[in-house]
Amino acid sequence: MNVIIIEDEKPSARRLQRMLNKLDIDAETMLHSVEESIEWFQNNPHPDLIFLDIQLSDGLSFEIFEAIDISSAVIFTTAYDEYALKAFKLNSIDYLLKPIDEDELETAVVKYKNRTSLNQSVTLDFNDIKKLLVNPIEREYKKRFSVKVGQHLKLINIEDIECIYSENKGTYVYTVERRNYLLDMTLDQLEDELEPETFFRISRKFYVNINAIKDMVSYTNSRLQIKLNHYKEQDIIVARERVKDFKNWLE
The missing domain is CATH 2.40.50.40 (OB fold (Dihydrolipoamide Acetyltransferase, E2P))
Structure with a gap:
């Protein structure tokens, strides 16, 4: 399984990479911005699965899919509120709420594998979801x-x-x-x-x-x-x- 991570916070990307390694999944490619991701997709075979942060340093990650026709499956890694998460569910999108829990990560990966083994569609309509996510929420950190x-x-x-x-x-x-x-x-x-x-x-x-x-x-x-x-x-x-x-x- 070919997997990449798109995440602008490099420590978070490395942590997710280590967690995936524990599940015997190699995610060697890590991208950190919209611009970098577009250039990468233009010059490389598209992966089976993308772990995708929504808010990147130079814009919303949906801009990648507006520029490039990508058919990869996506699991969101997000800090969005409950309303947005309900939208993910309604559109059959997997998501992981930050900070990512190892058990939830494993469940999401298993769900992806089960859907692909049954030949169920794992591609998304990003235009519908983007309308619900134009205003990212402020992250909450330890006080x-x-x-x-x-x-x-x-x-x-x-x-x-x-x-x-x-x-x-x-x-x-x-x-x-x-x-x-x-x-x-x-x-x-x-x-x-x-x-x-x-x-x-x-x-x-x-x-x-x-x-x-x-x-x-x-x-x-x-x-x-x-x-x-x-x-x-x-x-x-x-x-x-x-x-x-x-x-x-x-x-």
Whole structure:
């Protein structure tokens, strides 16, 4: 099965790719904009299945289908409200509400396979759906975390977090109070929860808050070292493959 992902938030695309890998589905191609997708479809065989985000960085993804005649099946990955989701159902469209749940992803994939095995149509009328989705809703991201401190629960506001990191199979937040707190989530699970303009995953181990960055210096092998306002427990290094995206994020 030939599968591609069209998603403008690269961390979300990579997370979906990893989830599909667990289902033995390779989605090697990831596209991130309307313009990039149109160019790709003009020069490549069309896939069996597309995982499609609706709102891309340069417009609605429906513009792709206006420019190119595509017969691929589509599973939407969306943050749209319940009204729009009902429209998907009425038009026999599969959808996954962000943040994507692994069980729901598997169910959607099984549904697609069952329909294709029965030779049922899996193509869509995008013009009808587009009329219902011209106004994308604002994404909701984490505003705070609740953490356990002894027998008590403590609320930590997102703006009070300098960085989030993994260590010894645990995930920790480091706050402006110079304290560490253990979270019950992994870094991968946080990818769809953190505001992407504020937090960036610089490596497999660290997220940093842009408002906590004090300095950035060149490091070995074309990497960068980040200095935060308070965190000094270990070096914070931007992975070499993430340096370009990190610089773009800063701007």
